[in-house]
Amino acid sequence: MKALILVGGYGTRLRPLTLSVPKPLVEFCNKPILLHQVEALVKAGVNHVVLAVSYMSDLLEREMKAQEERLGIRISLSHEKEPLGTAGPLALARNLLTDNSDPFFVLNSDVICDFPFEEMVKFHKNHGRQGTIAVTRVEEPSKYGVVIYEGDSGQIHRFVEKPQVFVSNKINAGLYIFSPSMLDRIQLRPTSIEKEIFPVMAQEGHLYAMELEGFWMDIGQPKDFLTGMCLYLQSLRQQSPERLRTGPGFLGNVLVDPSAQIGNNCTIGPNVTIGADVVLEDGVRIKRCTVLRGARVRSHSWLESCIIGWSSSVGQWVRMENVTVLGEDVIVNDELYLNGANVLPHKSIAESVPEPRIIM
Amino acid sequence: MLKAVILIGGPQKGTRFRPLSFEVPKPLFPVAGVPMIQHHIEACVKVPNMKEILLIGFYQPNEELNRFLSSAQQEFRVSIRYLQEYAALSTGGGIYHFRDQILSGGPEAFFVMNADVCSEFPLPEMLEFQKEHGDGRSFVIQGTTANRKQSLNYGCIVENQDTNEVLHYVEKPSTFVSDIINCGIYLFTPEIFHHIGLVFQKHQRDLLLEEQVNGWQRAEVIRLEQDIFTTLAGQGKLYVYTTNRFWSQIKSAGSAIYASRLYLSQYHKTHPERLARNREGSPVIIGNVYIHPTAAIDPTAVLGPNVSIGKGVSIGAGVRVRESIILHGATLQDHCCVLNSIVGWDSTIGKWARVEGTPSDPNPNDPYAKIDSETLFRDGKLTPSITILGCNVSIPSEVIILNSIVLPHKDLNRSFKNQIIL
Numbered sequence: 001m002k003a004l005i006l007v008g009g010y011g012t013r014l015r016p017l018t019l020s021v022p023k024p025l026v027e028f029c030n031k032p033i034l035l036h037q038v039e040a041l042v043k044a045g046v047n048h049v050v051l052a053v054s055y056m057s058d059l060l061e062r063e064m065k066a067q068e069e070r071l072g073i074r075i076s077l078s079h080e081k082e083p084l085g086t087a088g089p090l091a092l093a094r095n096l097l098t099d100n101s102d103p104f105f106v107l108n109s110d111v112i113c114d115f116p117f118e119e120m121v122k123f124h125k126n127h128g129r130q131g132t133i134a135v136t137r138v139e140e141p142s143k144y145g146v147v148i149y150e151g152d153s154g155q156i157h158r159f160v161e162k163p164q165v166f167v168s169n170k171i172n173a174g175l176y177i178f179s180p181s182m183l184d185r186i187q188l189r190p191t192s193i194e195k196e197i198f199p200v201m202a203q204e205g206h207l208y209a210m211e212l213e214g215f216w217m218d219i220g221q222p223k224d225f226l227t228g229m230c231l232y233l234q235s236l237r238q239q240s241p242e243r244l245r246t247g248p249g250f251l252g253n254v255l256v257d258p259s260a261q262i263g264n265n266c267t268i269g270p271n272v273t274i275g276a277d278v279v280l281e282d283g284v285r286i287k288r289c290t291v292l293r294g295a296r297v298r299s300h301s302w303l304e305s306c307i308i309g310w311s312s313s314v315g316q317w318v319r320m321e322n323v324t325v326l327g328e329d330v331i332v333n334d335e336l337y338l339n340g341a342n343v344l345p346h347k348s349i350a351e352s353v354p355e356p357r358i359i360m
Numbered sequence: 361m362l363k364a365v366i367l368i369g370g371p372q373k374g375t376r377f378r379p380l381s382f383e384v385p386k387p388l389f390p391v392a393g394v395p396m397i398q399h400h401i402e403a404c405v406k407v408p409n410m411k412e413i414l415l416i417g418f419y420q421p422n423e424e425l426n427r428f429l430s431s432a433q434q435e436f437r438v439s440i441r442y443l444q445e446y447a448a449l450s451t452g453g454g455i456y457h458f459r460d461q462i463l464s465g466g467p468e469a470f471f472v473m474n475a476d477v478c479s480e481f482p483l484p485e486m487l488e489f490q491k492e493h494g495d496g497r498s499f500v501i502q503g504t505t506a507n508r509k510q511s512l513n514y515g516c517i518v519e520n521q522d523t524n525e526v527l528h529y530v531e532k533p534s535t536f537v538s539d540i541i542n543c544g545i546y547l548f549t550p551e552i553f554h555h556i557g558l559v560f561q562k563h564q565r566d567l568l569l570e571e572q573v574n575g576w577q578r579a580e581v582i583r584l585e586q587d588i589f590t591t592l593a594g595q596g597k598l599y600v601y602t603t604n605r606f607w608s609q610i611k612s613a614g615s616a617i618y619a620s621r622l623y624l625s626q627y628h629k630t631h632p633e634r635l636a637r638n639r640e641g642s643p644v645i646i647g648n649v650y651i652h653p654t655a656a657i658d659p660t661a662v663l664g665p666n667v668s669i670g671k672g673v674s675i676g677a678g679v680r681v682r683e684s685i686i687l688h689g690a691t692l693q694d695h696c697c698v699l700n701s702i703v704g705w706d707s708t709i710g711k712w713a714r715v716e717g718t719p720s721d722p723n724p725n726d727p728y729a730k731i732d733s734e735t736l737f738r739d740g741k742l743t744p745s746i747t748i749l750g751c752n753v754s755i756p757s758e759v760i761i762l763n764s765i766v767l768p769h770k771d772l773n774r775s776f777k778n779q780i781i782l
Binding site: 265282300302321 | 677679682694695697699712714716758777
C-alpha cells in the first residue's frame, strides 16, 4: 500500500522552530512529526510513502534516505514547482500512487492522533466506494468546516463551512483513504480537495466518514503543538506507561529522553517532554513544556507552556510562560521574565518581555 | 555647643509611602537595614559638641518611636527626645513652637533636617562653611545641583556665585529659576527665631483682620521655605552650601530602595561591619548587602546587589533577591525570585514565585538627575514601579506579582500584574 503526505511549504505557522528545521522533522514528543505518521503507516502495511513538498530541503532528503533504510520502505519526494493546494499534489504523484489497484492514504502532515490506519482500510473496503475521510469531534464546531453524514453507514451528505447554528460537531480530521479511480477527478492545477473535490464526491455518494476514537490535534502552531503534546502523553499513559518517567520530582505525564540530565530538587510535570542531551540544572520547575534536543535550563527557573528550541540556554531564575517559543540556539539571560515571547533563532535576550511579542 | 532637630512629620504625611507607612511611622522605615532617621542621628553624633538631638513631629507617642528613642540614646550616648506638636505646624512652626527647648543650654547653632532625605550629611563641612561666609553667624542651606526639568519639583536657590549668598528663593516654581535645589538640611543660629517670630506676628495680625476665623488657620503654621527663606534671600543672612555628594528624597517607597543603595555603598566607609561578605557556608553575596544577624538564610541563596534583609527573615534554598528590601519576619521559600521589590513584615512568598517591580532610579546618564517622586498613575494607568507587599501578605507558589502594590493582610491566589490589590 501507498500513502501521500501533504507536507506543503515552509511551515510558517510553526515558526520560529521551522526557521531551523523543516516542519516534518520538528520533534513532537521526542520523535519527528512525520515519523509519527510514517511509522503508523508502516505498521498498517504501507511500503511506499510519497511526501508532497513545495520546497526542497537537503536535510529532509537526507533524513528520509536514512528512514527508508531503517524502516525498509520506499520514501519519495514529490516536488511541486508551484503550490498545488491540497488536491493538486495527488495529480502530480499520480504515477507513484497507481501502479496497482490498492487504495492509498492521504494525510495532512500536521495531524497527530492514534492513527487508525488498519480500521480505515477495513472501513473503506467495506463500503466499496471511492473515498473515506476520518472525522473527529470538536467542542466548537463553529470554528471549522463540519461534516454531515449518515450515522449508521457513514455516508457523507454535505460539508458546512463554519456553521452558525449547530448542525454537527464532526470535522474533517485530515486523514483519508482513496481508491485509485478517485484520481480521475483531479487535474494537475492548484485545487482544494476539501472545497472542490469532496463536495462532488459526497454528492455522488462516493465519500464516507469514519469516526476517530481517542485524541486528535492539528499541531501546526505552537499553542496547539503543546495541547497536542498533552493529549499524546495522556495516550502514552494508557498504552505504554513504561515509557513515561515517574518517581520523586515527576508529576503526571512526563517523557524524558534517556540522555537528558536532570538536577536535584527539580519538579517536572505534568505534561513535559524533555529531548535528547537536554540539561536541567538544580531546582528547575517545568510544566506543560517541550524542551528540544541539546537545550539547557539553568537552576531555579520556572517554565510553563513553552517550547525551548534546540541548543537554547535559559538562565537562572528565569520565568517563561504563556506559549513562549525559543527558536534554535537562543540565549535567555539570568532573572528575566518572558511572557508569550516568540524568539527567532540565534538571539540573545537581555531584557524581559512582559507582554507577548516577536523578538526578531 | 550644638544641637540638631529632625523634622519627622506625622501620620497625615507620607501617604506616598503607603501601604508601608500603615505599619511603622515613615521616619522609622528601615533604609539599608536601619531606621531612616538613624542615618541622620549617626551623622549628628559625629559632630563634636553635639549635645542633643530633638525629633519634632505630630505622631502620637507610640511604642515603635519610644523603643527607637531609648535604644538610640543608649547606643549613641546623647540626649534624643521627641517633641510632639499639638497640630501640624509645618517646617518653621514646629521649631518655633519648641524654641525654648531648642535654645535651652545655649547652643550657638543647630541643624534642622527633614527626616525624608537621604544624604551623606556633610555637617562639619556646613559648620566650616558658616564660619567662612558672611559674618560667620549666617544661616546655611545645603544645596545640590538638579537638572533643569526636575528642579521645578524642589525649592530653587539663586546664589551670588562669588559669595554663595542666597539672592532668591522660590519653592517649586512652574518655570525654570535655578538648578541649585534645597536639600532640606539647614544650619541656623538662634537668631532664626527672630525671623520666624516676625512671620508669626504678621500671621497674627492678618488673622485679626479676617472677619471669620477658620479653626484650621493658625498663625503658628509657618513654612521655612515659602515664609522664611523667601524673605531672607538677598538680605546677607542666608547662604547656600552646594555639594554634589549623594542626596535623595525618600518620598515614595520606590525611592527607599534607591536610598538604601546610596547608604549601603556609603557603609564601605562608615560601617563596613554592616555589609555581608562571601564566606564558606553562607549565601552568595553580590555587591552591597545588609543582613540582620537574626536572619536565617540558606547557603544556596544569592543576594544582591542592594539588598537589605531584616530581623528574623527566613530565606530558603535557591532563592534570588536583588534590589530589594525584605522586612522583618518575612519568609521567602525555595527557588523564589524577588527583584526591585519591598516585601512587608511577616509576608510569605511561595516556592518558585516571582515578585518583581520596575526600578524608578534616576536617569543614570544624567549626573544631576534625581529620583522622580512619581505619581502612582499616569494617563489613568498605574505607572510601572517597584512591587510592594504590605505586611502579612501571602504569595502562593509559582505565581508572578509584577509592578503591583498589595495592601496588608492579603492572601493572593493567582498572578497579578500592574495592579493595586486592596
